[in-house]
Amino acid sequence: MNIYDIAQIANVSIATVSRVVNNSPKVSEKTRKKVLDIIETYGYTPNVFAQGLGLNTMHTIGILVPTIADLYISRAVACLEESLHEMGYDIILGCSGYAAKQKEIHIEMMLSKRIDALILVGSTYAGSDDETHNTSYISKAAEEIPVFLINGLIEGKNIYCNAAEDYRASYEVTTELIKRGRKRIVFLFDSRSYSANQKKSGYEHALLDAGIEFVPELEIFMKNDIDTVRSIFCNYDYLDYDAVFATDDAMAIGAMKYLKAIGKNIPEDVSIVGYNNSMFCKCTSPELSSVDNKVELVASQTVKSLKTVLGKEGNVLHKNMVACELVRRATI
Amino acid sequence: MNIYDIAQIANVSIATVSRVVNNSPKVSEKTRKKVLDIIETYGYTPNVFAQGLGLNTMHTIGILVPTIADLYISRAVACLEESLHEMGYDIILGCSGYAAKQKEIHIEMMLSKRIDALILVGSTYAGSDDETHNTSYISKAAEEIPVFLINGLIEGKNIYCNAAEDYRASYEVTTELIKRGRKRIVFLFDSRSYSANQKKSGYEHALLDAGIEFVPELEIFMKNDIDTVRSIFCNYDYLDYDAVFATDDAMAIGAMKYLKAIGKNIPEDVSIVGYNNSMFCKCTSPELSSVDNKVELVASQTVKSLKTVLGKEGNVLHKNMVACELVRRATI
Numbered sequence: 001m002n003i004y005d006i007a008q009i010a011n012v013s014i015a016t017v018s019r020v021v022n023n024s025p026k027v028s029e030k031t032r033k034k035v036l037d038i039i040e041t042y043g044y045t046p047n048v049f050a051q052g053l054g055l056n057t058m059h060t061i062g063i064l065v066p067t068i069a070d071l072y073i074s075r076a077v078a079c080l081e082e083s084l085h086e087m088g089y090d091i092i093l094g095c096s097g098y099a100a101k102q103k104e105i106h107i108e109m110m111l112s113k114r115i116d117a118l119i120l121v122g123s124t125y126a127g128s129d130d131e132t133h134n135t136s137y138i139s140k141a142a143e144e145i146p147v148f149l150i151n152g153l154i155e156g157k158n159i160y161c162n163a164a165e166d167y168r169a170s171y172e173v174t175t176e177l178i179k180r181g182r183k184r185i186v187f188l189f190d191s192r193s194y195s196a197n198q199k200k201s202g203y204e205h206a207l208l209d210a211g212i213e214f215v216p217e218l219e220i221f222m223k224n225d226i227d228t229v230r231s232i233f234c235n236y237d238y239l240d241y242d243a244v245f246a247t248d249d250a251m252a253i254g255a256m257k258y259l260k261a262i263g264k265n266i267p268e269d270v271s272i273v274g275y276n277n278s279m280f281c282k283c284t285s286p287e288l289s290s291v292d293n294k295v296e297l298v299a300s301q302t303v304k305s306l307k308t309v310l311g312k313e314g315n316v317l318h319k320n321m322v323a324c325e326l327v328r329r330a331t332i
Numbered sequence: 333m334n335i336y337d338i339a340q341i342a343n344v345s346i347a348t349v350s351r352v353v354n355n356s357p358k359v360s361e362k363t364r365k366k367v368l369d370i371i372e373t374y375g376y377t378p379n380v381f382a383q384g385l386g387l388n389t390m391h392t393i394g395i396l397v398p399t400i401a402d403l404y405i406s407r408a409v410a411c412l413e414e415s416l417h418e419m420g421y422d423i424i425l426g427c428s429g430y431a432a433k434q435k436e437i438h439i440e441m442m443l444s445k446r447i448d449a450l451i452l453v454g455s456t457y458a459g460s461d462d463e464t465h466n467t468s469y470i471s472k473a474a475e476e477i478p479v480f481l482i483n484g485l486i487e488g489k490n491i492y493c494n495a496a497e498d499y500r501a502s503y504e505v506t507t508e509l510i511k512r513g514r515k516r517i518v519f520l521f522d523s524r525s526y527s528a529n530q531k532k533s534g535y536e537h538a539l540l541d542a543g544i545e546f547v548p549e550l551e552i553f554m555k556n557d558i559d560t561v562r563s564i565f566c567n568y569d570y571l572d573y574d575a576v577f578a579t580d581d582a583m584a585i586g587a588m589k590y591l592k593a594i595g596k597n598i599p600e601d602v603s604i605v606g607y608n609n610s611m612f613c614k615c616t617s618p619e620l621s622s623v624d625n626k627v628e629l630v631a632s633q634t635v636k637s638l639k640t641v642l643g644k645e646g647n648v649l650h651k652n653m654v655a656c657e658l659v660r661r662a663t664i
Contacts, residue, residue: 077400094417108347
């Protein structure tokens with residue numbers, strides 16, 4: 001039984017039930033009594049919703065993302081919103097960009113609202129090599145409300161992390177490429193975030209464990225944009241390589257376009273693997289093999305953690321990891 | 333001068349300025365006075381922000397979308413959030429899906445919050461052929477707060493519509509295809525929303541005006557999904573056509589994949605044009621020509637209307653149209 005059922009039984013709108021629960025003055029005493037009676041009669045006391053009857057909760061969750069125009073992030077938020085809405089929560093959405101100062105400002109703004117918890121989507125919030133000390137504002141936020149990270153890992157009280165096993169996925173993809181005879185694997189990355197570092201580390205360790213020489217210039221840092229990748233590959237035309245592994249599908253596609261344009265056969269001459277298993281993978285020919293980092297699963301696990309923490313229903317692991325899966329299409 | 337400047341000058345956090353402006357009890361009298369003094373000294377009274385000092389506003393805008401995992405919609409929301417955040421507004425985000433009942437429930441929920449305005453993103457909110465009378469709940473919402481539609485058109489007081497000129501764009505694309513010698517143009521559509529109907533109408537009128545026979549079976553309604561399109565085209569293999577025009581890029585790409593698989597040359601044998609000018613267009617080979625329906629421009633125009641309406645700064649057109657542009661790549 002949820003808020004919709006209550007509304008139906010009481011023959012009032014959802015808005016009215018919500019007003020009653022939130023003690024809004026806009027409801028007549030008669031209606032208020034009717035709704036509260038039904039809530040009591042039907043024993044309707046799910047943890048989260050019940051809190052609002054007495055405690056000082058706004059049924060509101062803050063979700064902060066660097067940008068909602070990113071495919072991975074918008075998929076995560078779609079999934080979060082669906083579950084949280086079912087649980088009777090509103091979503092306050094903020095888009096902070098990637099700069100540390102702006103992230104801090106956005107989190108401060110969110111804290112000034114009465115939110116019950118904060119969800120940070122994207123490993124950019126877990127800090128990066130360049131700014132090792134810039135996650136203290138997250139720990140500070142966690143002193144006020146529970147903070148949930150998607151694809152990031154920060155130690156600290158009241159911080160709960162759900163992430164894909166990027167290290168392992170990257171290690172396994174690299175190992176598979178090596179087993180298929182590839183020895184000079186280009187690694188493309190666009191960020192020094194927590195998850196990008198995990199991927200890079202998995203790639204490097206797989207080479208090491210297979211006894212393949214690590215060639216620094218095969219690790220290329222670049223902007224995640226199809227056209228940029230093509231122009232960068234033109235500049236690196238002296239490089240010798242037989243595979244490309246990118247931390248995002250768009251970079252893999254940029255590489256594929258360049259390679260096809262110079263007459264290479266995919267995957268005979270060069271194998272290509274992307275990351276995120278986005279809708280892009282099916283647009284290319286051949287279709288792109290890509291790591292599915294299970295964004296929906298990570299998001300739903302986050303909601304599960306949140307429900308347990310806010311409902312005080314038990315202990316929640318500080319860190320929950322989800323296994324990735326390589327989706328093999330035609331480029332490997 | 334904005335809220336950040338005030339915070340810097342007062343040497344307090346943004347959250348504190350926000351608390352002062354929102355009359356939160358969590359601020360000491362001393363700090364409250366300091367912040368208000370600075371606000372007064374620097375003559376800081378932009379309309380929107382100033383309202384919060386006295387009036388009963390929450391600086392909160394409700395944004396309702398069918399799903400945030402759609403590329404067009406997430407781009408619109410990214411743009412809306414950026415501008416609204418700069419103006420000091422919070423965003424409450426709701427994802428209603430496409431069913432009329434759920435849309436109505438979500439709007440009711442939003443109204444029960446203290447939002448200053450409601451933005452509906454996507455022409456699904458403008459109703460469709462199948463459910464002609466299902467927009468009354470939007471007119472009802474507009475009795476409480478201003479409602480802004482992106483890519484939809486509903487008549488009514490306190491409703492403001494910003495949309496792309498889809499009829500004209502579709503008419504022009506069809507006309508261009510005809511001028512290039514195409515006579516049997518398949519039209520793919522996935523919705524009977526306001527904007528889909530505009531596109532369909534533009535296509536039909538262009539055929540009519542050019543004296544080209546309208547062939548009903550060339551108008552194909554289908555699910556907007558790359559793989560679905562391919563299987564549907566297999567079923568229609570008796571159809572004779574020399575161009576495909578789709579109301580979304582994904583359908584155009586599905587058609588392209590099918591046509592390439594059966595050995596057709598694009599665009600020599602069949603021209604293809606998509607819609608939305610999404611990131612998908614650059615993933616395909618050849619790259620997809622597509623109608624740019626200027627999502628960022630429509631979103632920023634919506635914010636402009638909203639600012640004028642909430643600030644009571646003048647009259648706002650009920651309907652603002654933005655011209656589209658055909659981006660010619662390699663499939664036309």
